[in-house]
Amino acid sequence: MNKKIQVWLPLLFSITMIAGMMIGYKMRDNMPGKNFFSTDKRRPLQEVMDLIETKYVDSVKTAELTDTAIAAILGKLDPHSVFIPADELQGVNDDIAGNFFGIGVEFNIFNDTINVINVVPDGPSFKAGIKTGDKFIKVNETPVAGKKITGDQIRKLLRGDLDTKVVITVLRESQTIPFTITRGMIPVSSVDASYIIENGIGYIRLNKFSQSTYREFMQAMEALQKQGLKKLILDLRGNGGGILDEATSIADEFLDGDKLIVYTEGTHFAKKEYRCKRPGLFEKGELVVLADEGTASASEILIGALQDWNRATIVGRRSFGKGLVQEQFDLSDGSALRLTIARYYTPIGRSIQRSYTNGGKAYYEEVANRFHDGEVNSADSVKHDSTKMFKTQNGKIVYGGGGITPDVFIPVDTADFSAAFAKVFYRGLVSDFGYHYYLQNATQLNSFKTTSDFIKNFSFTEDNWKQFVSAAAKDSIRLDTISEKEKASLIARIQSSIARQLWRNEGLYETLNTKDKAVLKSVELLSR
Numbered sequence: 001m002n003k004k005i006q007v008w009l010p011l012l013f014s015i016t017m018i019a020g021m022m023i024g025y026k027m028r029d030n031m032p033g034k035n036f037f038s039t040d041k042r043r044p045l046q047e048v049m050d051l052i053e054t055k056y057v058d059s060v061k062t063a064e065l066t067d068t069a070i071a072a073i074l075g076k077l078d079p080h081s082v083f084i085p086a087d088e089l090q091g092v093n094d095d096i097a098g099n100f101f102g103i104g105v106e107f108n109i110f111n112d113t114i115n116v117i118n119v120v121p122d123g124p125s126f127k128a129g130i131k132t133g134d135k136f137i138k139v140n141e142t143p144v145a146g147k148k149i150t151g152d153q154i155r156k157l158l159r160g161d162l163d164t165k166v167v168i169t170v171l172r173e174s175q176t177i178p179f180t181i182t183r184g185m186i187p188v189s190s191v192d193a194s195y196i197i198e199n200g201i202g203y204i205r206l207n208k209f210s211q212s213t214y215r216e217f218m219q220a221m222e223a224l225q226k227q228g229l230k231k232l233i234l235d236l237r238g239n240g241g242g243i244l245d246e247a248t249s250i251a252d253e254f255l256d257g258d259k260l261i262v263y264t265e266g267t268h269f270a271k272k273e274y275r276c277k278r279p280g281l282f283e284k285g286e287l288v289v290l291a292d293e294g295t296a297s298a299s300e301i302l303i304g305a306l307q308d309w310n311r312a313t314i315v316g317r318r319s320f321g322k323g324l325v326q327e328q329f330d331l332s333d334g335s336a337l338r339l340t341i342a343r344y345y346t347p348i349g350r351s352i353q354r355s356y357t358n359g360g361k362a363y364y365e366e367v368a369n370r371f372h373d374g375e376v377n378s379a380d381s382v383k384h385d386s387t388k389m390f391k392t393q394n395g396k397i398v399y400g401g402g403g404i405t406p407d408v409f410i411p412v413d414t415a416d417f418s419a420a421f422a423k424v425f426y427r428g429l430v431s432d433f434g435y436h437y438y439l440q441n442a443t444q445l446n447s448f449k450t451t452s453d454f455i456k457n458f459s460f461t462e463d464n465w466k467q468f469v470s471a472a473a474k475d476s477i478r479l480d481t482i483s484e485k486e487k488a489s490l491i492a493r494i495q496s497s498i499a500r501q502l503w504r505n506e507g508l509y510e511t512l513n514t515k516d517k518a519v520l521k522s523v524e525l526l527s528r
Contacts (some may be wrong), residue, residue, distance in 0.1 A: 098213070202224040317370075364424060434494055
């Protein structure tokens with residue numbers, strides 16, 4: 001019997017192989033994108049690149065030409081389909097992941113010298129003994145002081161694989177000290193601040209939607225609930241979006257039943273609905289969401305769902321207006337293509353995507369133009385597309401085609417401020433002064449145990465203001481003629497910058513919010 005099987009075995013294998021080849025050939029005809037991958041006919045783009053490589057008068061870097069050609073092609077599509085070169089992909093992926101491998105410091109560059117602004121608590125640098133105020137002289141054997149070096153260049157030197165070592169030589173006071181630091185995982189938090197403002201009114205600020213955002217949000221909510229949370233302000237100003245699933249998961253915590261949160265659809269992408277799946281953590285409490293022209297994409301998905309279901313009051317200014325969904329495809333050379341595959345629609349069917357028919361330059365300039373045409377100063381100047389009018393469940397009129405318009409308008413804080421005032425922020429003088437003030441007064445400042453203690457008892461004197469004016473004058477900015485309103489605003493921001501040195505972003509926003517018009521208006525609405 002075994003001999004008979006051995007005789008027929010080669011024939012059986014042959015028949016199986018031929019059948020598999022025939023099935024695979026038939027399946028190829030039904031594969032999506034078969035024409036793109038087909039080698040039957042070479043595309044003109046590849047022919048041109050081959051001719052340049054083999055016939056052109058001079059030698060050229062064809063890889064760079066290919067990148068340029070890809071970017072030109074994508075420029076004919078939409079502003080959010082982008083090519084990510086291989087050397088930039090890791091940084092992009094780190095931002096989505098919500099962490100990276102590094103040494104755990106925040107730094108700034110003053111006079112071509114890298115200064116440590118903050119050290120991540122319990123991170124690799126903290127454990128090695130690095131302190132705020134240290135100045136980097138060398139990274140391994142590479143000198144970094146006294147050279148024209150960019151932030152990106154120093155980040156590439158400091159980051160690396162998990163558990164690899166890097167030797168940082170620092171200048172501390174007058175001593176040069178080497179530190180061997182083992183790189184670790186450094187979290188990039190999505191939650192900038194979370195605290196109780198007053199009377200059970202909580203505040204959470206999200207800066208993006210990464211893979212860890214929902215988990216961080218839930219941790220913040222649970223901590224606030226233990227402190228007596230009854231009403232919530234969710235701050236999404238400047239939040240440019242991120243991962244759609246993270247935004248819908250957070251929406252699920254605010255909406256009950258199996259309500260529709262958002263749906264996506266494209267020519268080659270079947271309609272997909274995202275609905276509530278579970279009982280939420282905050283389905284009944286009063287909710288205010290803050291938005292502005294920097295609120296985009298996944299943030300707008302969350303805001304759109306809450307507004308359509310009348311679940312929240314939206315406070316601030318019209319959002320960015322990005323209603324396109326991207327998917328990232330890794331390419332063979334280590335680069336990636338982030339391609340728009342669908343549009344998303346809010347529960348009542350509105351797309352909030354702005355027009356991009358005039359090209360990417362005009363598309364992004366539209367946001368800047370809001371500052372020139374008065375939209376950020378007056379609710380009456382907000383532009384709506386009257387052909388894309390919708391009604392929410394309670395009959396409120398809302399619009400598609402251009403971002404999400406808030407229910408309560410808050411003008412921009414810096415309206416009518418002078419050129420000198422603007423230069424202070426453009427050149428980063430506030431944060432620089434806050435850092436140096438901390439170094440000079442660390443003992444006194446560290447006596448404040450909490451942010452609320454700092455807000456109540458810290459005093460920025462007239463002599464301190466004169467020091468700031470002198471620092472600005474060294475940068476050719478005259479502040480002796482600015483208005484009292486501008487002076488008060490600058491002092492408030494300097495104080496928040498000093499608080500950031502003590503408690504990082506938590507201290508920054510808790511201090512800044514005491515003067516923030518949108519936050520104060522939200523507290524007023526929730527206190528009625």
